[in-house]
Amino acid sequence: MANLNDLEDFLKSDLGKGLAIGAAVAGTAALALPALLQAARPLLRSAVKTGVLMAEVGREAFAEANETLEDIVAEVRAELAARHGEASEVAAAVAKTVVPDEPG
Secondary structure, eight states: OOOHHHHHHHHHSHHHHHHHHHHHHHHHHHHHHHHHHHHHHHHHHHHHHHHHHHHHHHHHHHHHHHHHHHHHHHHHHHHHHHHHHHHHHHHHHHHHHHSOOOOO
């Protein structure tokens, strides 16, 4: 059977100190963990709530920016179509002056 001097020598060694500290931390954590989780729950809920709200604000801002971009694209397409229509009218007028319509 090991005597007390051997145990004292072991606890004075680095390995013994590390094991003793680890056991103390593990024991303390096992006792404190439920209380810490219960105390941290409102903080965690608040953080998640803030994240959800920020995501919603971001989603709304993105939708608004997307709608603005779609409006701009529609305006540009309408402008290009109008220019294309004007160009077609000019081309038709030029074609009539160059090659008059054949009489029916």
